[in-house]
Amino acid sequence: MRDEGKEIPKKLPGMIVSFADMAWNKTGSWRYLKPRYENKTPPCSAGCPAGEDIEGSLRLLAGGKILRAWALIKIENPFPRVCGRVCFHPCEAHCNRGEYDRSIAINRLERFIADAATQKNRRVPKPKIRRRERIAVIGAGPAGLSCAYHLTRLGYPVTVFEALPQTGGMLRVGIPAFRLSREVLDAELAELLAMGIEIKTGVRLGHNLFWTDLKGFKAVFLATGAHISRNLAIPGEDIPGVYRGLEFLGQLNSGQKISLGKRVAIIGGGNTAIDVARSALRLQSEPHILYRRTRNEMPAFNEETIEAEREGVEFSFLTAPARILARAGQVSGIECLRMELGEPDESGRRRPVPVKGSNFIIEADNVVAALGEEPELSYLDQEIKVVRGLVATDAWQRTSKLRVLAGGDNTSFRRTVIDAIAAGKKAALAIDCFIQERGLEALWPKIQIGANGAFSMRQYLKIKDRGKTRSAEIVNLSQLNLDYFAPAERIKRPALALDERRQSFKEVNKTISQELAGQEAGRCFHCGVCNNCENCYLYCPEGAIYPQRTGLGYRIDYDYCKGCGVCMEECPRNAITLEEEER
Amino acid sequence: MGNHAVSYGVMLARAQVIAAYPITPQTQVVEFLSEMCADGRLAAKFIKVESEHSALACCIGAATAGCRTFTATSAQGLALMHELLHWATAARLPIVMANVNRALAPGWNIWCDQTDSLAQRDTGWMQFYCDSNQEILDSVLLAYRVAEKSLLPAMVVYDAFYLSHTSEPVDIPEQEEVDAFLPPFQPPYFLDTDNPRTFYPLLGPEYYMEFRYQMEQAMEKALKAFNEAGTELKTIFGREYHPIEYYRCEDAELILLTAGSAASTARVVIDQMRVKGYPVGLMKIRLFRPFPGQELREALRSVAKITVLDRNLSPGIGGIFAQELKAVLVNSPKHPAVFSFIAGLGGRDITPQIIQQALEITLANDRPVAHSVWLGLQEEMINK
Ligand SMILES: Cc1cc2nc3c(=O)[nH]c(=O)nc-3n(C[C@H](O)[C@H](O)[C@H](O)COP(=O)(O)OP(=O)(O)OC[C@H]3O[C@@H](n4cnc5c(N)ncnc54)[C@H](O)[C@@H]3O)c2cc1C
Ligand code: SF4
Ligand code: SF4
Ligand code: SF4
Numbered sequence: 001m002r003d004e005g006k007e008i009p010k011k012l013p014g015m016i017v018s019f020a021d022m023a024w025n026k027t028g029s030w031r032y033l034k035p036r037y038e039n040k041t042p043p044c045s046a047g048c049p050a051g052e053d054i055e056g057s058l059r060l061l062a063g064g065k066i067l068r069a070w071a072l073i074k075i076e077n078p079f080p081r082v083c084g085r086v087c088f089h090p091c092e093a094h095c096n097r098g099e100y101d102r103s104i105a106i107n108r109l110e111r112f113i114a115d116a117a118t119q120k121n122r123r124v125p126k127p128k129i130r131r132r133e134r135i136a137v138i139g140a141g142p143a144g145l146s147c148a149y150h151l152t153r154l155g156y157p158v159t160v161f162e163a164l165p166q167t168g169g170m171l172r173v174g175i176p177a178f179r180l181s182r183e184v185l186d187a188e189l190a191e192l193l194a195m196g197i198e199i200k201t202g203v204r205l206g207h208n209l210f211w212t213d214l215k216g217f218k219a220v221f222l223a224t225g226a227h228i229s230r231n232l233a234i235p236g237e238d239i240p241g242v243y244r245g246l247e248f249l250g251q252l253n254s255g256q257k258i259s260l261g262k263r264v265a266i267i268g269g270g271n272t273a274i275d276v277a278r279s280a281l282r283l284q285s286e287p288h289i290l291y292r293r294t295r296n297e298m299p300a301f302n303e304e305t306i307e308a309e310r311e312g313v314e315f316s317f318l319t320a321p322a323r324i325l326a327r328a329g330q331v332s333g334i335e336c337l338r339m340e341l342g343e344p345d346e347s348g349r350r351r352p353v354p355v356k357g358s359n360f361i362i363e364a365d366n367v368v369a370a371l372g373e374e375p376e377l378s379y380l381d382q383e384i385k386v387v388r389g390l391v392a393t394d395a396w397q398r399t400s401k402l403r404v405l406a407g408g409d410n411t412s413f414r415r416t417v418i419d420a421i422a423a424g425k426k427a428a429l430a431i432d433c434f435i436q437e438r439g440l441e442a443l444w445p446k447i448q449i450g451a452n453g454a455f456s457m458r459q460y461l462k463i464k465d466r467g468k469t470r471s472a473e474i475v476n477l478s479q480l481n482l483d484y485f486a487p488a489e490r491i492k493r494p495a496l497a498l499d500e501r502r503q504s505f506k507e508v509n510k511t512i513s514q515e516l517a518g519q520e521a522g523r524c525f526h527c528g529v530c531n532n533c534e535n536c537y538l539y540c541p542e543g544a545i546y547p548q549r550t551g552l553g554y555r556i557d558y559d560y561c562k563g564c565g566v567c568m569e570e571c572p573r574n575a576i577t578l579e580e581e582e583r
Numbered sequence: 584m585g586n587h588a589v590s591y592g593v594m595l596a597r598a599q600v601i602a603a604y605p606i607t608p609q610t611q612v613v614e615f616l617s618e619m620c621a622d623g624r625l626a627a628k629f630i631k632v633e634s635e636h637s638a639l640a641c642c643i644g645a646a647t648a649g650c651r652t653f654t655a656t657s658a659q660g661l662a663l664m665h666e667l668l669h670w671a672t673a674a675r676l677p678i679v680m681a682n683v684n685r686a687l688a689p690g691w692n693i694w695c696d697q698t699d700s701l702a703q704r705d706t707g708w709m710q711f712y713c714d715s716n717q718e719i720l721d722s723v724l725l726a727y728r729v730a731e732k733s734l735l736p737a738m739v740v741y742d743a744f745y746l747s748h749t750s751e752p753v754d755i756p757e758q759e760e761v762d763a764f765l766p767p768f769q770p771p772y773f774l775d776t777d778n779p780r781t782f783y784p785l786l787g788p789e790y791y792m793e794f795r796y797q798m799e800q801a802m803e804k805a806l807k808a809f810n811e812a813g814t815e816l817k818t819i820f821g822r823e824y825h826p827i828e829y830y831r832c833e834d835a836e837l838i839l840l841t842a843g844s845a846a847s848t849a850r851v852v853i854d855q856m857r858v859k860g861y862p863v864g865l866m867k868i869r870l871f872r873p874f875p876g877q878e879l880r881e882a883l884r885s886v887a888k889i890t891v892l893d894r895n896l897s898p899g900i901g902g903i904f905a906q907e908l909k910a911v912l913v914n915s916p917k918h919p920a921v922f923s924f925i926a927g928l929g930g931r932d933i934t935p936q937i938i939q940q941a942l943e944i945t946l947a948n949d950r951p952v953a954h955s956v957w958l959g960l961q962e963e964m965i966n967k
């Protein structure tokens with residue numbers, strides 16, 4: 001009943017109501033815990049080697065802002081159309097929703113966003129070249145082009161030297177068109193090159209380009225991939241009708257005619273083996289994959305193996321070739337040995353050991369050896385260290401030679417497109433820091449995303465994240481308030497019917513519709529990132545939370561926030577942190 | 584069924600916030616209302632809650648914000664609300680609730696018994712007892728009207744299964760008729776950021792009593808408001824409601840007093856007894872709070888005996904209606920003898936024979952034979 005200046009009625013009111021307000025009672029003084037808005041790192045972003053802001057792009061997509069979603073992705077990754085097709089999406093394996101029901105179909109959505117932006121004729125603008133230091137990139141695969149892209153956007157003049165007549169690296173000569181159509185690849189590469197990157201094709205370092213020619217460049221990035229097929233090392237390897245995996249795919253992808261017999265035996269269990277088999281199927285042959293371990297140990301991406309199985313590729317596991325047989329100077333079959341799994345080897349997989357006397361023959365008209373690839377590094381100069389057949393680098397792609405960096409398949413056994421893109425991006429960062437004399441080690445914690453080596457280019461460019469930065473803490477499922485979410489089915493992926501697949505090299509997977517994309521984006525939890533759901537505002541028992549004038553985010557009035565923690569508890573996505581009050 | 588009659592009543596009353604937790608035999612009330620909210624027939628906010636305590640807490644919050652609110656429950660659910668029942672009254676919030684009379688556990692029993700609502704008699708809620716589905720629907724409308732007039736919460740009470748799950752024709756009034764009877768709720772004070780007030784603040788000994796006195800006065804006001812509204816209802820819907828309903832009481836020497844659906848059975852028995860020449864009548868008590876004491880005293884002035892049939896029990900004292908009646912009569916110089924009977928606990932049928940037995944015992948004796956007589960008891964099974 002305390003009152004200041006207001007008229008006090010002579011009679012009691014009909015309800016137990018005081019006519020004075022309680023503004024004088026600054027309940028903030030009761031507080032010993034203090035809530036604070038703090039966006040954290042969603043695990044999907046940390047799972048993407050290129051550190052894409054997946055949560056942010058899904059939020060934009062769900063809001064119908066497809067082009068802005070695309071622009072956000074493009075800050076981190078120059079190849080969303082390619083990745084939306086062939087990336088094996090480690091992000092999805094990290095997605096919190098995977099532990100809840102099924103992970104968000106991030107990869108499908110990335111493809112949708114990127115294709116939609118292309119349809120709307122959106123291209124990355126040509127950046128202004130502001131710097132004088134020229135940079136050389138050797139190899140026009142995803143690693144080299146990613147580095148060139150980011151450096152160009154940072155204002156550097158970049159020249160890319162490529163040995164082959166065309167750019168794209170393994171995207172072009174390795175991955176077949178039924179997984180990545182040539183139009184899509186060409187369009188995304190053309191967009192990149194139109195940014196003002198200088199390209200010199202038909203130039204191979206160590207062959208018609210030499211280190212002395214690179215003197216004028218401030219830094220060199222070596223992104224030459226791994227293009228030497230491993231040998232079978234068994235008798236009969238040179239019989240006509242025996243191919244190497246990359247040789248086979250290279251000829252096919254460059255449009256050369258390949259004459260195959262009916263039965264094609266493919267030796268190996270990696271991506272190359274699977275792609276060769278699925279290609280042979282489309283050339284009307286009957287592919288048969290021989291692998292010396294079991295299905296579980298296959299290094300190929302499981303999704304692709306499943307597709308190969310569905311398409312009718314035959315598999316023989318625990319089968320190792322001993323000798324290629326010939327009849328009339330042509331391949332007629334393979335003599336094989338049965339294997340069994342023994343003790344684990346250094347890769348942790350159980351080593352296959354032959355069963356004595358188990359020899360048997362598999363008939364074949366062709367044999368393709370797809371045992372994996374190794375980098376060709378004869379062009380390296382003495383100062384650059386090589387370890388286990390790979391160029392040795394530090395965490396930021398720097399080799400033992402100053403101003404020379406390397407990344408992609410030639411530095412790592414994690415041979416994926418997105419790892420190559422990430423390596424190129426990191427090299428661009430290291431080069432910029434080197435030239436601008438910025439301490440990379442000190443800067444890194446401010447831009448890193450998770451502990452797997454990803455970082456945010458957006459953060460590096462200091463593009464404001466709504467004025468807030470994200471904490472490095474990764475939000476896991478147990479930190480979300482699941483009361484606010486309900487199970488929802490993941491979208492089914494549209495694909496070419498099985499019986500149509502053998503007819504052509506048409507892309508197997510299709511781009512999803514806008515409707516499905518919106519629906520799927522709506523499943524995202526937005527782990528650790530405020531999406532203005534209003535819960536904190538509605539729940540604060542003190543009414544101490546106010547929406548910001550900009551319409552984005554909220555403000556806490558600490559004069560009245562009593563530290564009850566209800567906002568933190570009711571935030572579905574852990575975007576509020578509660579800390580001990582310091583007084 | 585009776586449960587749907589409630590839902591229609593709430594819809595016609597244009598409730599704005601509904602918060603309830605399902606419990607047998609109330610479930611269909613909530614189910615139907617949630618459907619109405621979902622399909623747009625009722626523009627109300629339906630709040631799903633995890634308990635009856637929360638349900639009433641939601642209503643208290645919403646009513647403080649100036650909304651017309653509704654909840655429904657039964658037995659254990661009502662018991663769980665106990666703290667907040669007091670709260671709603673002292674806060675003077677005209678919340679309306681439907682309570683389906685169901686027996687309290689243990690001895691888990693979902694059947695009819697009035698003890699659940701009668702046990703809440705001191706919480707300050709008005710209680711309207713019904714004996715037909717039509718009366719249920721009309722009582723919901725009456726409840727809002729009287730509650731908002733007096734700023735007291737009201738409970739519409741009806742029997743499990745006998746009414747909640749039994750179908751009978753009900754006249755559903757037109758929306759315009761209801762709107763004319765029940766204008767939008769206009770609270771004297773409500774949460775309003777433009778006009779900040781402090782609701783339910785600390786209240787020391789210097790004012791507490793006055794507010795309680797105002798509450799007691801409001802009960803008197805409510806009694807008047809009920810009579811007024813009950814009469815007005817006749818002009819609109821053609822049906823009339825008063826705190827007590829009299830059946831063949833004009834020249835009666837013996838009156839049977841009861842509440843709830845047993846009254847319907849009682850009418851039949853009264854008719855039969857009249858045929859046999861007994862001067863009996865029935866008073867159905869509709870309003871338990873505020874208790875129509877004055878009216879009862881006057882109505883029973885020239886009656887010699889009264890039979891009270893209670894489907895409830897206050898252990899250690901007996902039937903609750905009988906007690907209440909004795910309390911209001913005790914100071915009248917020449918009041919009738921009150922014969923108290925207990926029957927039908929936990930859903931056991933109150934048959935015409937049982938009612939007749941009660942009347943016959945009353946007729947045969949000058950004074951009550953026991954403090955309360957239990958009818959239909961299986962005596963042979965009882966451990967003495
Ligand atoms: C058949 C196959 C299928 C695959 N499928 C997938 C997939 O679905 N998803 C996925 O993520 N990854 C896949 N991979 C792996 C992926 O293609 C590679 O990890 C990735 O392309 C590596 O990129 P890079 O830039 O390091 O090398 P590359 O793409 O190999 O590019 C290196 C470039 O450097 C050029 N070059 C080499 N030496 C010189 C030199 N001395 N001078 C100048 N230029 C030179 C090469 O011609 C080439 O263009 C597949 C690989 C193969 C072989
Ligand atoms: S690039 Fe790969 S890992 Fe990154 S978001 Fe796209 S699908 Fe996921
Ligand atoms: S739910 Fe959304 S934000 Fe969370 S991990 Fe998955 S994609 Fe990322
Ligand atoms: S409760 Fe909603 S609005 Fe509040 S911080 Fe969390 S996500 Fe943002």
